Amino acid sequence: SQKIEQNSEALNIQEGKTATLTCNYTNYSPAYLQWYRQDPGRGPVFLLLIRENEKEKRKERLKVTFDTTLKQSLFHITASQPADSATYLCALLRDSNYQLIWGAGTKLIIKP
């Protein structure tokens, strides 16, 4: 069955450092991979999308990589700030299928 794995343990990072989150998937060949941020008690907020034929995508302090051979995406936040503390979710989309398949998310804590 399709499976998406994100680090279940919280990631603690010192302010100013780069935070790197991992998303691994199996038994799936996504055309698109998306990253969302979710704060407690709120719905996810879309951050970045990367296509299967793209290796890297950047947006301000955010960078996403996509390795279809390793079946892995890495999500980086550079110059991290306490306001970046949240849960980050990855989601896969296959071709033009509307249905997103979600990981459980990784909680990121940026310490001042």
Place this chain on the structure above:
Amino acid sequence: DTGVSQNPRHKITKRGQNVTFRCDPISEHNRLYWYRQTLGQGPEFLTYFQNEAQLEKSRLLSDRFSAERPKGSFSTLEIQRTEQGDSAMYLCASSPQGATQTNGQFFGPGTRLTVL
């Protein structure tokens, strides 16, 4: 506010009761999605509408769950004969057609259901 709105934000009900949630998507979005999320998990797909047509329903969804989008605008999700296992956050999201691949989905704040 032009974002996705959901009502109520919180619902506490007794086991066996019926509950109904409402979602108002972003006005120009013709796609609408319902998800369920439990603590420590990612959203779980429930169903999807394109305009007023319900195009997909999760096989995980029991017959106690029904959703409608009668005029292609707002949507309702009804749970009949609620069970304690239905306790979760119910999320609604919307997107323009063809844009999920580029701009993601826009989520509402969710309705938190507690079944006693």
